[in-house]
Amino acid sequence: MPFELPRSLSPSKVTSFRDCALAFRFTSIEHLPEAPTVPMVKGTLVHRALERLFWHHAKGERTPASAALELAHSWDEVQVDPEFVALGLSSDAADSFRSDADALVRNYFELEDPNEINPVGIELTLEARFGDMVLRGIIDRLDLTADGELVVIDYKTGRAPAPAYERSKLIGVHIYALLCQETLGRRPVQVKLLHLKEPTTITAEPSEQALRGHRQKTVAVWSAIERACREEDFRPRTSPLCNYCRFREFCPAYGGDPAEAAPALGSGMAGVA
Secondary structure, X not given: OOOOOOOOEOHHHHHHHHHOHHHHHXXXXXXXXXXXXXXXXXXXXXXXXXHHHHHHOOOOOOOHHXXXXXXXXXXXXXXXXXXXXXXXXXXXXXXXXXXXXXXXXXXXXHHOOHHHOOEXXXXXXXXXXXXXXXXXXXXXXXXXXXXXXXXXXXEEOOOOOOHHHHHHHOHHHHXXXXXXXXXXXXXXXEEEEEEOOOOEEEEEOOOHHHHHHHHHHHHHHHHHHHHHXXXXXXXXXXXXXXHHOOOHHHOXXXXXXXXXXXXXXXXXXXXXX
């Protein structure tokens, strides 16, 4: 029986399929459960603190002290979050987790002055249809410049990529820019990745031609997903990342059987976006 198509694509799903179609099948088609990781949960915590900084503090009040307060509130909330609880951190590990989050939030202020920012969207969900494909994305922050132009902001809590890989890491924010153009009728003048760990900013200016190219590539990915679902053919793509893949034991490139993954890991609800 052919696999059921996902209801929508997101920037992360586009990247996932391009990285490895088989891993995409496990996560986005069969919805196999993914154990939370320290980097993932830490990223969620830091994102939450920065969201609250803009939600609850007007210009002139967005200070490091205010951000620290919002991180403290977010830290209290995360204590009962199932994903954080599942990490099973020791007291020392939890202290290190919190210390890292503090440093990431402090580093944010080295990248920009939030009191000069005019956000028009925080955790903004945008959705557009391209033929049979629904493209959906959640933008960390959408800013309006003094000149009335849009800027897409994406916070990153992992390490910044080497210069040779910067362009590939911008694919997601370019897709966010495409969604802005399709749903808001305006092309952002900039897309920015704010890497909090270093800290450093990676910036690009999406042209009309660039967004046209990203639209074509995204539609092509959707067509490839349709074909893979129809033909039940999700081929693995090996790379150094395989060493960290939780599905490696089920990958035929390493002698595994993909059919054993769902019984071993437990499957989610097929067809859920």
